Amino acid sequence: MADYIQETLALTMRWVTRLSRERFSLLFTLAQPMLFWLILFGSLFQGAVDIRGIDAPNYMSFLAAGVVVMTVLNNGLAGGVDLLFDKENGFLERLLTSPISRSSIIVSRYIFVMGITSMQVVVILLVAYFFGVHPETGFGGVAGTVIIGLLFGIGLTSISMAMAFAVKSHGDFFSVIGFLSLPAIFLSTALVPFDAMPGWMAFLAHLNPMTYAIEAIRSLILVGWALAPLVKVVLVMIAFDALCLYGSVGIFKRNVG
Amino acid sequence: MTQQASDGSTAIEVVGLTKRYDTVDAISDINFQIKTGEIFGLLGPNGAGKTTTLRILITVLTPTSGSARVHGFDVCQEATKVRRIIGYVPQERAIDRFLSGREHLLLLGDLYHLSKQDTLRRIDEILKLVNLEDKADQRARDYSGGMKRKLDIACGLIPDPKVLFMDEPTLGLDVESRLRIWEHVLGLKERGITVVLTTNYLDEADQLCDRVAIIDEGKVRVIGSPKKLKADLGGDGISLALLESEREIDTLMSSLQALPGIRTVKANGAGLDIRVDTAEAALPRVLETVAKSGHGVDAIDYHRPRLDDVFVAHTGHAFRNEASVNTDG
Ligand SMILES: Nc1ncnc2c1ncn2[C@@H]1O[C@H](COP(=O)(O)OP(=O)(O)OP(=O)(O)O)[C@@H](O)[C@H]1O
Ligand SMILES: [Mg+2]
Numbered sequence: 245m246a247d248y249i250q251e252t253l254a255l256t257m258r259w260v261t262r263l264s265r266e267r268f269s270l271l272f273t274l275a276q277p278m279l280f281w282l283i284l285f286g287s288l289f290q291g292a293v294d295i296r297g298i299d300a301p302n303y304m305s306f307l308a309a310g311v312v313v314m315t316v317l318n319n320g321l322a323g324g325v326d327l328l329f330d331k332e333n334g335f336l337e338r339l340l341t342s343p344i345s346r347s348s349i350i351v352s353r354y355i356f357v358m359g360i361t362s363m364q365v366v367v368i369l370l371v372a373y374f375f376g377v378h379p380e381t382g383f384g385g386v387a388g389t390v391i392i393g394l395l396f397g398i399g400l401t402s403i404s405m406a407m408a409f410a411v412k413s414h415g416d417f418f419s420v421i422g423f424l425s426l427p428a429i430f431l432s433t434a435l436v437p438f439d440a441m442p443g444w445m446a447f448l449a450h451l452n453p454m455t456y457a458i459e460a461i462r463s464l465i466l467v468g469w470a471l472a473p474l475v476k477v478v479l480v481m482i483a484f485d486a487l488c489l490y491g492s493v494g495i496f497k498r499n500v501g
Numbered sequence: 502m503t504q505q506a507s508d509g510s511t512a513i514e515v516v517g518l519t520k521r522y523d524t525v526d527a528i529s530d531i532n533f534q535i536k537t538g539e540i541f542g543l544l545g546p547n548g549a550g551k552t553t554t555l556r557i558l559i560t561v562l563t564p565t566s567g568s569a570r571v572h573g574f575d576v577c578q579e580a581t582k583v584r585r586i587i588g589y590v591p592q593e594r595a596i597d598r599f600l601s602g603r604e605h606l607l608l609l610g611d612l613y614h615l616s617k618q619d620t621l622r623r624i625d626e627i628l629k630l631v632n633l634e635d636k637a638d639q640r641a642r643d644y645s646g647g648m649k650r651k652l653d654i655a656c657g658l659i660p661d662p663k664v665l666f667m668d669e670p671t672l673g674l675d676v677e678s679r680l681r682i683w684e685h686v687l688g689l690k691e692r693g694i695t696v697v698l699t700t701n702y703l704d705e706a707d708q709l710c711d712r713v714a715i716i717d718e719g720k721v722r723v724i725g726s727p728k729k730l731k732a733d734l735g736g737d738g739i740s741l742a743l744l745e746s747e748r749e750i751d752t753l754m755s756s757l758q759a760l761p762g763i764r765t766v767k768a769n770g771a772g773l774d775i776r777v778d779t780a781e782a783a784l785p786r787v788l789e790t791v792a793k794s795g796h797g798v799d800a801i802d803y804h805r806p807r808l809d810d811v812f813v814a815h816t817g818h819a820f821r822n823e824a825s826v827n828t829d830g
Contacts, residue, residue: 247614254611258600265599265640334595338656341559342612343584 251344255352259326263360274364277315278371282307285435286375297439300466305377309389309462310434312365313454316393317428319364320400321421323357324408328417331408336500346500350405357401362390377465385464388474395481396457399488406492409499433458456480512537512664512695513558517567520553527553528719531567535697535712537663540690542710543699544808546821550719551699552592552668558697559589559666571664585613588662592669592699594649595656598642602633602652605641609659620659627655631685647678654685665689667698671705683709703808703820713808715815722815731806734814736764737780738804739787742772744797753794760786769819772799776810 263270286304300306327349330336339349369379369386379385404421411417429435431445432454438446449455460477463470513535520527528550535541543551556562558569560580568575574582597605603624610620628634631651636644641652650670657665670686671679686696686709700706706713707727714724723730743750750768757766757775762783764776777783780803791798812820 250611250614254608258597258604258608261604262597262599330597334591334593335597337556337561337591338589338595338609339612340561341584341587341589342609342660343581343614344612 248345248348252348252352252355255339255348256355259352259356262326273319273360274367277311277318277364278368281311281314282368282372282375286311297437299437302376304372304375305466306437306462307435308369308372308377309458309465310432311372312368312389312393312461313396313432313458314429314434315364315368316361316397316457317400317425317454319357319361320397321404321425323353323397323401324404324406324417327353327405328408328411328414332414340500347496349500350496353405354398354401358394358397361393361397365390365393379465380468381464384469388464389461392457392460392477392481395478395485396453399453399481399485402485402488402492406495409495428452428454433462453480453484510537511535512539513541513569513571513697515554515558515567515569518554518557518564518569519566520550520557520562521565526565526719528716531716531719531721533714533721533724535695537695538690538693539711540686540696540698540709542706542713543697543716544701544703544706544710544713544812545699545716546701549701549716551701551716553719554716555666555668555697555699559587560584585660586663588657588660588665590653590657590665590667590670592672594646594653596641596644596649596652598640601638601640602628602644602648602655603637605652605656606659609656613660615659623659623661627658630658630688631655632681647674647681650674650678650682654682658689662694664695664697667696669700670698671700671702679705703812707808715812717812717816723811727808727811730811731808734806734811736776736778736806737783738806738810739775739777739780739784740769740772740800740802741775741787741791742799742801743791744799748796750796753791753796756790756794757787760790762786774813780804 282304286307289303289307298306327336330339336349340346366386369377369389379389381388407417407420411420431448432452433449434454438449441449456473456477457480460473463473511534513533515531515533518531519529521529531550531554533541543554545551553562557564558571558576560576560583563577568577570576571583572586574586576583600608606624606627607620610617610623615623624637628637631654633648633651633655636648641649644652654667654670657667667686671682674682683705686698689696698710710727712724712726713730715722715730725733750773754766754768754773757763757773760783762778764778767774775783775787777787784801784803788798788801809820
């Protein structure tokens with residue numbers, strides 16, 4: 245157990261060191277959702293409270309939940325990228341020849357991605373606060389938001405890591421990610437509510453687990469501690485994570501088992 | 502099966518190792534034993550199956566059939582035990598360009614579950630050994646090829662391994678760096694470490710390795726010390742470059758073949774490669790025969806057996822390599 249902690253900690257710290265050395269990329273990762281989505285996109289539509297079905301004082305307080313979950317989505321889907329590079333430059337092989345429990349590589353990645361995502365979620369809510377988005381549920385709601393984000397993020401990170409091991413080239417990896425991420429955003433309630441969507445889109449949005457994370461967080465921000473969306477999101481996320489893990493574990497075992 | 506060695510024990514035993522990809526065998530039925538304290542080379546051209554063999558030994562690839570043991574531990578069943586006693590220097594520079602050299606070694610110290618003091622002590626020692634002390638705190642991104650290679654070796658030494666595996670340790674290095682790496686390897690041998698390396702440099706196999714296994718198209722063709730392999734081959738080689746090399750030479754070849762003291766005659770495009778009992782005795786007769794046939798001689802070269810002759814004798818074709826910069830043996 246002491247060995248496991250030692251190796252997992254060391255691997256996690258490696259991801260942290262790498263990120264801290266990539267100042268530019270760090271800045272972009274952190275700032276992109278805030279700058280682009282929240283501030284620019286939010287301000288653009290700030291006046292548009294008359295979008296059908298928006299039940300919020302202004303567009304930005306509606307959008308905040310969407311930006312949080314989009315960030316979780318992007319971080320999660322990109323969660324396997326560093327493993328992909330490790331695989332391609334042979335560093336992974338070096339790790340695999342050391343006497344570690346190989347799950348520590350996977351676990352270190354979860355810890356890192358989840359840690360970064362949580363921090364980002366908090367920063368987004370903080371920036372939103374300065375733009376007048378004051379969550380009904382206060383600090384408790386912030387904690388709830390982070391937890392929902394983590395629940396969604398675990399499944400996404402699993403898919404991403406599994407894909408990093410499975411793909412033949414990193415071009416494939418980035419194509420698939422690009423292919424998944426935009427539809428996931430537009431076929432959810434991230435930017436507009438169900439009522440503003442054509443029927444078929446609303447239907448697909450109902451099948452998108454991301455929608456449930458957004459709705460629950462939005463309810464924490466705009467409504468308060470309403471039970472229904474929270475119960476729904478927990479059930480959907482458990483099913484989603486179980487499905488993702490079920491699909492990934494076999495690939496993990498084959499590649500780093 | 503015990504062989505003469507520093508302490509006689511077997512470090513590695515490979516039996517019937519085969520790895521199949523789809524329908525082709527990357528390696529098939531590989532057998533060899535490596536003694537403790539030996540420098541053992543897997544020599545072969547590109548695609549011969551050297552890396553495949555090595556990756557099975559370092560427990561990252563499962564063989565289709567056959568088995569391999571490192572100090573008695575099976576590489577499949579007892580992989581973790583094997584991993585504890587081996588070090589690995591990969592073929593590609595497996596380096597994280599965002600970390601400094603020292604950070605690489607600290608990370609590995611934790612992965613081998615060393616205590617902080619042990620790690621620090623070992624890092625000092627290893628950095629001195631590979632001569633990387635000055636650059637240890639610099640980002641690996643800024644290292645030269647040779648420095649990266651040194652860091653790779655340093656990483657391989659962190660576990661204080663009984664066996665160090667090195668895949669093409671000097672590929673793409675300049676002559677001076679290659680010699681320095683050879684010195685390091687010899688130093689490791691002195692410390693009792695068994696070194697298994699792959700190479701497609703004939704001179705490296707010849708000068709550095711105690712024994713080599715010549716691998717070609719996935720099969721071991723012959724194993725032995727370079728000295729013995731060359732001695733077993735016997736005889737000398739004569740190379741003739743002919744003028745008007747496009748002329749018909751079959752008649753010439755058969756009349757040469759008929760001479761006493763001639764072993765084999767092979768056309769090589771520009772002329773002939775002839776193996777003879779002794780060059781001194783054969784050369785006059787060979788030249789006379791060539792003159793009689795009406796061919797003109799452009800250049801003559803004769804030499805004692807070299808490792809490339811050994812390779813030709815056991816594989817039936819010349820040693821060729823896209824990556825090779827230096828193929829004299
Ligand atoms: N993952 C793989 N899938 C299919 N074929 C493979 C795979 N890995 C290796 N091979 C094939 O197995 C053969 C042996 O490859 P290997 O990498 O062991 O050669 P090598 O002797 O190390 O060559 P080099 O000197 O170029 O490093 C090659 O023909 C290669 O194409
Ligand atoms: Mg190779």
